[in-house]
Amino acid sequence: MSRIIAAALAAACGAALATPAAAATTKAEVFLASPSGVGGPAGRVMFRDAPGGATVRVDLYGLPPGQHGFHIHQNPSCGPGEVNGAMAPAGAAGGHYDPMGTAMHRGPYGKGHLGDLPFLTIDANGSEHETLVAPRITDVTQLKGHSVVIHAGGDNYADQPQPLGGGGARIACGVIG
Numbered sequence: 001m002s003r004i005i006a007a008a009l010a011a012a013c014g015a016a017l018a019t020p021a022a023a024a025t026t027k028a029e030v031f032l033a034s035p036s037g038v039g040g041p042a043g044r045v046m047f048r049d050a051p052g053g054a055t056v057r058v059d060l061y062g063l064p065p066g067q068h069g070f071h072i073h074q075n076p077s078c079g080p081g082e083v084n085g086a087m088a089p090a091g092a093a094g095g096h097y098d099p100m101g102t103a104m105h106r107g108p109y110g111k112g113h114l115g116d117l118p119f120l121t122i123d124a125n126g127s128e129h130e131t132l133v134a135p136r137i138t139d140v141t142q143l144k145g146h147s148v149v150i151h152a153g154g155d156n157y158a159d160q161p162q163p164l165g166g167g168g169a170r171i172a173c174g175v176i177g
């Protein structure tokens, strides 16, 4: 009996002493996007692995109040670039991060682009300090070498009536590292 208890205690202590691996994180410093290039700072975004999907901590400021489409885009660049045949702010970030090749915008719970994040809700002061969840992102280290983009308009998590949730122009961007 005592031997069994001793073994159980040893097992429990072993479990307690095992150091849990720190959850992986990746982050992006966010800057305003302008036709001439990367503008002033607008805060930061941090992704962290968690049960049930990555958490997305947003600490943003200096943005227009209201809802804004918020996505991971393919390229680690926030400079001007071509979007639909015309030069545009943060166009160099490319299209939505879509490693499975779905070519569909379906939002954070859908089966489209993996980079489809929950839309932002910027408060009357131009800020947002919140933790969102991206349930389909299970390894935040794979986001390194991509970017986050904030759009002028909201996001209906569909390609209808407008493509990519209807957010339109890119107003801020950050490279994920």
Ligand SMILES: [Cu+2]
Binding pocket: 069, 070, 071, 072, 073, 096, 149, 151
């Ligand atoms: Cu986008």
